[in-house]
Amino acid sequence: MSEATDQLRWGMVIDLDRCTGCGACVTACQAENNVALVGKEEFGKGRNLHWLRVERYWEGEFPHVRARFVPMLCQHCADAPCEPVCPVYASYHNPEGLNGQVYNRCVGTRYCANNCPYAVRVFNFFNPEWPQPLDQQLNPDVTVRSRGVMEKCTFCIQRIRGAKESAKLEGRPLRDGEVQPACAQTCPPGAIIFGNLNDPDSQVARLARSPRRLRLLEDLGTEPSVVYLKGGGHEHVG
Amino acid sequence: MKRRTFLQLSGMAAAGSALAGCRKGNEKLIPFLVPPEDGATPGIADWYASACRQCPAGCGILVKVSAGRARKVEGNPRHPINRGKLCPRGQSLVQELYHPDRLRTPLKRSGPRGSGQFVQISWEEALATLADRLRPLAPGDAGKSAVLWTPPLQGYLAELVARFGQGVGRLQHLAWEPFAPEWRRQSLYGHQGLIDYDIENTQYLVSFGADFIDSHLSPVRFNYAFGRMRQERPTVRGRFTYVGPRLSLTAASADRWLPARPGTEWTIAMAMAKRLLPQVEPRVLAAAGLDTAELARLTEPYSVAVVAELTGVRATDIEAAVAKLVAIRPALVIAGEMLVAQRNGPEALRAVELLNLLLGSVNTPGGVYLTRPEAPGNDSSLAELQQTLATLQAGNCDLLLLQGVNPTYNLPPGFGFTEALAQVPLVVSCATFLDDTVRFADLVLPDHANLESWGEAIPSAGARGHTVGLLQGVVKPLHDSRSFPDLLIALAQTLGGATGAAVSEKSFLEGLQQRHAAGNPARWNELLAQGGIFPAEAAPPEPLRQVSLGRPELPPAADADPDFPLQLQIYPSSAFHDGHGAALPWLQQLPDPMTTAVWGSWLEINPQTAARLGIAHGDLVEVGSAAGTVQLPAFLYPGIRPEVVATPLGQGHQGLGRYADGRGVNPLQLSSAPEGGGGFPVPGTIPVRVRRLSEAGELVTAGHPEGSYRRELLGI
Numbered sequence: 032m033s034e035a036t037d038q039l040r041w042g043m044v045i046d047l048d049r050c051t052g053c054g055a056c057v058t059a060c061q062a063e064n065n066v067a068l069v070g071k072e073e074f075g076k077g078r079n080l081h082w083l084r085v086e087r088y089w090e091g092e093f094p095h096v097r098a099r100f101v102p103m104l105c106q107h108c109a110d111a112p113c114e115p116v117c118p119v120y121a122s123y124h125n126p127e128g129l130n131g132q133v134y135n136r137c138v139g140t141r142y143c144a145n146n147c148p149y150a151v152r153v154f155n156f157f158n159p160e161w162p163q164p165l166d167q168q169l170n171p172d173v174t175v176r177s178r179g180v181m182e183k184c185t186f187c188i189q190r191i192r193g194a195k196e197s198a199k200l201e202g203r204p205l206r207d208g209e210v211q212p213a214c215a216q217t218c219p220p221g222a223i224i225f226g227n228l229n230d231p232d233s234q235v236a237r238l239a240r241s242p243r244r245l246r247l248l249e250d251l252g253t254e255p256s257v258v259y260l261k262g263g264g265h266e267h268v269g
Numbered sequence: 270m271k272r273r274t275f276l277q278l279s280g281m282a283a284a285g286s287a288l289a290g291c292r293k294g295n296e297k298l299i300p301f302l303v304p305p306e307d308g309a310t311p312g313i314a315d316w317y318a319s320a321c322r323q324c325p326a327g328c329g330i331l332v333k334v335s336a337g338r339a340r341k342v343e344g345n346p347r348h349p350i351n352r353g354k355l356c357p358r359g360q361s362l363v364q365e366l367y368h369p370d371r372l373r374t375p376l377k378r379s380g381p382r383g384s385g386q387f388v389q390i391s392w393e394e395a396l397a398t399l400a401d402r403l404r405p406l407a408p409g410d411a412g413k414s415a416v417l418w419t420p421p422l423q424g425y426l427a428e429l430v431a432r433f434g435q436g437v438g439r440l441q442h443l444a445w446e447p448f449a450p451e452w453r454r455q456s457l458y459g460h461q462g463l464i465d466y467d468i469e470n471t472q473y474l475v476s477f478g479a480d481f482i483d484s485h486l487s488p489v490r491f492n493y494a495f496g497r498m499r500q501e502r503p504t505v506r507g508r509f510t511y512v513g514p515r516l517s518l519t520a521a522s523a524d525r526w527l528p529a530r531p532g533t534e535w536t537i538a539m540a541m542a543k544r545l546l547p548q549v550e551p552r553v554l555a556a557a558g559l560d561t562a563e564l565a566r567l568t569e570p571y572s573v574a575v576v577a578e579l580t581g582v583r584a585t586d587i588e589a590a591v592a593k594l595v596a597i598r599p600a601l602v603i604a605g606e607m608l609v610a611q612r613n614g615p616e617a618l619r620a621v622e623l624l625n626l627l628l629g630s631v632n633t634p635g636g637v638y639l640t641r642p643e644a645p646g647n648d649s650s651l652a653e654l655q656q657t658l659a660t661l662q663a664g665n666c667d668l669l670l671l672q673g674v675n676p677t678y679n680l681p682p683g684f685g686f687t688e689a690l691a692q693v694p695l696v697v698s699c700a701t702f703l704d705d706t707v708r709f710a711d712l713v714l715p716d717h718a719n720l721e722s723w724g725e726a727i728p729s730a731g732a733r734g735h736t737v738g739l740l741q742g743v744v745k746p747l748h749d750s751r752s753f754p755d756l757l758i759a760l761a762q763t764l765g766g767a768t769g770a771a772v773s774e775k776s777f778l779e780g781l782q783q784r785h786a787a788g789n790p791a792r793w794n795e796l797l798a799q800g801g802i803f804p805a806e807a808a809p810p811e812p813l814r815q816v817s818l819g820r821p822e823l824p825p826a827a828d829a830d831p832d833f834p835l836q837l838q839i840y841p842s843s844a845f846h847d848g849h850g851a852a853l854p855w856l857q858q859l860p861d862p863m864t865t866a867v868w869g870s871w872l873e874i875n876p877q878t879a880a881r882l883g884i885a886h887g888d889l890v891e892v893g894s895a896a897g898t899v900q901l902p903a904f905l906y907p908g909i910r911p912e913v914v915a916t917p918l919g920q921g922h923q924g925l926g927r928y929a930d931g932r933g934v935n936p937l938q939l940s941s942a943p944e945g946g947g948g949f950p951v952p953g954t955i956p957v958r959v960r961r962l963s964e965a966g967e968l969v970t971a972g973h974p975e976g977s978y979r980r981e982l983l984g985i
């Protein structure tokens with residue numbers, strides 16, 4: 032079993048040429064992971080809880096203007112700046128390359144969020160509220176976080192666990208594409224690909240070798256597990 | 270027995286019982302004493318196929334159900350429209366089901382109309398009240414009539430409603446909602462069949478106001494195809510040009526944006542046609558009933574230089590787009606709602622669609638596919654809507670039965686819908702939420718949510734064969750609601766007579782089963798499991814018949830009216846569509862893709878215009894038109910023409926639950942009577958003036974207006 036575990040290194044490729052910025056991934060993530068609603072006032076104070084957001088950048092001025100979209104989520108860095116600063120080891124690194132967050136260890140210092148260069152960690156300033164019967168939609172496979180706890184993208188670890196368990200029950204190795212985080216599963220233009228980077232034949236590993244590859248803020252040495260593929264098409268700019 | 274033998278024997282017995290415990294078939298740790306009724310195992314989720322009816326696209330969905338509750342909605346990978354993908358609206362279906370402010374029981378108005386005061390009544394009382402009004406409508410009797418207003422219906426439900434109407438007598442059915450594909454009747458392709466754009470196999474795509482990623486016909490299908498057009502083919506990356514005054518979400522993915530003045534977009538199509546015409550064999554045009562010489566005359570004035578002058582777009586940009594369209598095959602041209610809603614919309618639509626004929630892109634790979642419809646659509650036109658409103662206003666209608674529509678919100682005040690309601694003695698609304706229109710109803714009948722309903726979702730675009738998605742009630746109804754078709758069946762039984770004879774099925778589900786798998790339960794289960802009836806192969810395409818072009822006209826010169834110097838464009842929000850998505854908090858909290866704004870509405874204004882008017886980002890501004898004024902926060906939007914401002918449709922409800930009520934602004938208040946083309950209730954642009962009021966716009970955005978980081982820093 033440990034052999035099988037060593038063979039896994041989860042990674043994601045986001046093709047910015049396919050991404051249309053539609054936001055389907057944002058809602059899919061919120062639905063899958065019981066991400067709480069905060070309302071307009073708290074949102075305005077920067078207390079949004081989305082684990083995945085789509086950044087939009089303007090480039091140029093009218094009429095030669097374009098907008099670019101970058102889905103931004105936890106990069107699951109191999110050298111994660113959020114991990115060493117946690118005084119209670121709530122932020123840890125798992126053997127499969129996931130940057131984990133142990134909710135019941137977290138004491139809410141928010142050091143990790145301070146140290147994250149991608150600003151993808153979010154903090155529960157309040158206990159989440161789901162007016163009944165809205166609570167019935169909650170995904171039973173995912174913990175509901177309480178006040179004072181830091182949270183962020185987990186690469187849908189509950190789906191990874193589920194797929195590993197069913198593979199084990201059927202006595203077979205995990206298949207490529209068997210694990211799909213909610214964002215990748217729903218992405219209409221197919222911009223998000225998830226899989227095992229250690230398997231050179233997996234779709235994610237093949238795409239990650241693309242000449243269009245780049246990793247965000249790579250010069251910080253964070254070694255992210257998310258690889259972006261550059262968008263094309265600068266025809267009318269400049 | 271010796272002590273030793275006893276221990277040996279009991280040890281063997283224990284081992285034996287342990288072995289027996291290992292036998293197959295008893296895998297549960299604690300077997301159930303009473304197995305659950307629905308056969309579900311706690312902790313193990315079941316997936317049920319169904320279909321989404323949040324917009325006319327009709328995507329297939331899979332719903333995760335555990336412990337009898339719907340938890341998550343995913344796309345159905347076997348459905349030919351969305352192939353396992355889904356948009357935010359489809360994802361949010363669970364929030365419609367479990368919304369805390371859903372209508373739970375039948376209600377009767379207790380205060381004055383519009384006060385929102387209701388008392389709970391029983392279904393028996395509600396049905397009796399309705400039946401009393403329907404009985405005097407029997408054919409033969411003289412007297413007033415009744416109107417049933419629904420969105421366009423298809424398949425079995427359309428047929429059921431028609432039978433019900435015939436049985437009742439003078440019951441007129443109006444099937445109208447904003448942004449229904451009814452506008453396509455004016456298309457060059459001239460029929461109401463299935464249309465599919467083969468975006469994934471095209472090499473050059475030009476969109477004239479078709480926002481196929483936000484809202485056009487079948488957004489998930491076209492978004493999926495667009496991703497494949499870009500990167501699925503090893504050596505080809507499809508190119509995309511967008512023509513329109515505003516950089517919409519769809520336009521943001523374009524390689525080239527031609528920001529033409531609103532109403533002049535079609536002249537770019539003319540410039541393209543002019544250049545393409547010499548390549549086209551006259552017999553191709555003759556087959557469609559077009560004369561090459563006449564077309565040459567029609568397109569003659571539209572040289573690139575002239576078009577650049579008319580549209581306000583740089584000639585070199587137009588030239589580059591024209592040159593690409595002439596050189597690259599296959600190429601595809603799409604025209605959409607933002608073009609058709611213009612005053613010259615129908616003619617502009619046909620002028621743009623002519624390009625596909627000239628490109629040889631009709632019914633060919635990488636082009637547009639037309640398929641004959643299985644049954645004609647029952648969509649009503651805007652003219653029919655206006656006739657019906659006149660009937661209401663004249664007091665010739667005894668009963669108005671509304672289902673799934675919200676005209677108080679979706680029609681500009683100039684249509685006089687709310688005033689017309691006052692002339693109707695009984696207004697009955699069949700709805701899931703107490704929305705803007707339901708507030709004016711006398712009788713409110715709670716409808717099932719999408720995930721509780723049985724039915725069909727038949728796409729009118731994005732497929733190449735008759736596709737029927739089956740809606741499955743994946744959870745037991747939460748409240749004392751009834752689905753609309755079952756309400757009609759119950760009414761028919763109450764009425765008896767001709768209606769009872771015409772609508773004789775016991776329930777809609779039974780009729781549905783009869784229709785698709787009569788007497789074959791195994792087949793029915795198979796259809797439900799796969800999510801519907803999908804064509805095994807593409808249906809033969811419908812050839813283009815004789816077409817008539819019409820002659821588009823130029824809009825009056827801009828800045829003609831000094832009082833209202835700016836042009837306001839109202840576009841359907843990608844999250845709320847025509848507005849009914851605003852009830853759902855996930856969609857309220859989903860940052861708008863272009864502005865990242867949440868929980869409200871805003872006015873998009875070019876930074877140059879804003880600077881001229883002294884408006885800063887987030888300021889509260891007043892937008893005034895001939896019809897009225899609204900107050901909105903300003904969003905400095907670089908992707909819009911300086912003389913154009915824009916605002917999304919979807920917010921500004923009165924009612925529709927706690928998340929939507931009183932939030933944002935309904936921009937339709939700015940529209941006076943309809944003057945636009947294309948069957949849209951709002952003209953493509955409305956002349957407005959904008960002035961700054963204060964700095965308190967209360968605009969909340971997820972990102973910094975420029976984006977959180979500087980782009981260069983990220984290296985993209």
